[in-house]
Amino acid sequence: MTTTRRTQQERRDQAEAALLTAAAELVVEQGVRSLTLARVGERAGYSRGIVTHHFGGKQALVERLARATQTAFVPGLDEVPPGPDRLLRLVDGYLGELARIGVFNQAFLLLWAEAATQPDLAPIFRERDEAFRADLRDDVVAGIADGAVAPGLKPEDVAIAIVGQLRGIALQRLLDPRGVDVEQLRRSVTGYWRRVLAP
Incomplete structure (x- = not known):
């Protein structure tokens, strides 16, 4: 039985x-x-x-x-404690994954964009975005607490900016795969956030 x-x-x-x-x-x-x-x-x-x-x-x-499409986009982050190292790994890993983005992650991005005009989808993606921003806020707060992140930064502002930047790049990559060099962006965007976060 x-x-x-x-x-x-x-x-x-x-x-x-x-x-x-x-x-x-x-x-x-x-x-x-x-x-x-x-x-x-x-x-x-x-x-x-x-x-x-x-x-x-x-x-x-x-x-x-x-x-189902909201599974972890960047593997291995669960073992990294909150702080700027985890945040930078997430940014770098997210952009790296765009080079080989699978159908579920493509569907996620398209559904995420669609949620702006679909009231039934909006709550699901608001909830997911809030969880994403909360993790990023935790990284900034932990970094400020241990002196590894500039104390004047506002964790919520950093979180919103990073989510917007990563999702915006991902959508551009979907629209124009040849026009978006993710390896080049990976270096420049990760470097940018490393400089911004530095105390």
Whole structure:
């Protein structure tokens, strides 16, 4: 009985992962407005009924996709204590990841931009952005406390500026991959924040 349940759960997880991947691909290719349950099912190799069974409707699917795409963009930061080193690693790592951005991260950026005009998406992305800014604020506060960051800096201002800069660069990279040299930007943007934060 336990084995059967696990197998059913594995099948369910596999189907959900395939459906979310298909939804992410469709968002990247055609935008969230053209996303339908039928298209997602067809892309993933399932029926529309399976999509409805897993998500209920389009809004629930989009919300689930939005949450699924919000996984850690820069791996390995959880082990680094709050402070300027973690902040600079995040900036450098974020820009480095743009060189090989996957479909889920592309979908995240497109959904994030779409949230400005989609009231149903806005709360999900406001919550995510606030968590992102909170981590950055913690880094600045910790750096000020131990003397590694200039005491006159306002943690909230730094956090807003970094999120805006990174997301703006990422969207530009999506629009014009050849026009945005992420390796060059990686050096200059990380260097810029290193200088700004220095006491």
